[in-house]
Amino acid sequence: MNIGEASRASGVSTKMIRYYEQIKLITPAHRTESSYRIYGDNDVHTLQFIRRARDLGFSVEQMKTLLALWRDRSRASSDVKKLALEHIAELERKAAAIAAMTKTLKHLASHCHGDERPDCPIIEGFADTLGDTDPGIEAKFGLTGVK
Amino acid sequence: MNIGEASRASGVSTKMIRYYEQIKLITPAHRTESSYRIYGDNDVHTLQFIRRARDLGFSVEQMKTLLALWRDRSRASSDVKKLALEHIAELERKAAAIAAMTKTLKHLASHCHGDERPDCPIIEGFADTLGDTDPGIEAKFGLTGVK
DNA sequence: CTTGACCTTCCCATCATTGGAAGCACTAAC
């Protein structure tokens, strides 16, 4: 199976498969004589594992750990659970940051007529002290962009 | 006021102030004879505006629009509200994606003993079909990393 | 033997932000 087929089978783009190989998340694929990467069912299985972990928001670093735990048949389930719980906590932290932003914005928006008149509490809220020059939401949550 | 003071007064790092100038989010600061940037109260006010918008998760592009709207005294409040509501929708989309991840992970974690034994439903959930090879959470929500 | 789809590597862009290096400017103390 070449990289395109492996991509389709796993749901990981060819770009990312090569990238994951480069950063050593996965072992270098075997090659044909003409340097084409070849993948077997095991490789696809690993890629699927990666895709699922990625879809759950794990970082590449975390995925490295997860893959190691996956392959280590003698690992303690508590090791995996610990990582998962930490990640859940991280996700909840982000959710709280987003909720705080949403709440503030909704509050501002609810006071805005939204008509042709120029006065707008939203933009005034940005311009005037909206909580003063305190650490700010992003500092409280360690987030700034929450992409 | 030099850039360091403006930074302290606004809560925007000096690095970012220079960056915002470079990408034309703000107008180039006046300079002293020795090329030091000088800022006045108006500039600090603008920087505070930027910081608040940023803390609410607006992108630089959106902030450009917001700043233009802020300065345009004849804008319609509906223009501002529209932008705010779009951003709220975006935030809620991200929140939903995070909630979906959290839910799945919590479900998996709840079935994991978390002891010294190796069997772990979490990692098995990653390895085995956890919803099959469908578009996946990130595709459903247009997210992959949700930083 | 050509065509088109695929593969290879390499470099660049994204977004917002931080870090650092090299060099110049200012301030305070001696």
Add this chain to the structure above:
DNA sequence: GTTAGTGCTTCCAATGATGGGAAGGTCAAG
């Protein structure tokens, strides 16, 4: 007046995960 320390300048690079694209080699079908 020199020196130490801090702060400013510009420039370049890295982050993390991903996509885009160019230039060139390979493969299968017609």
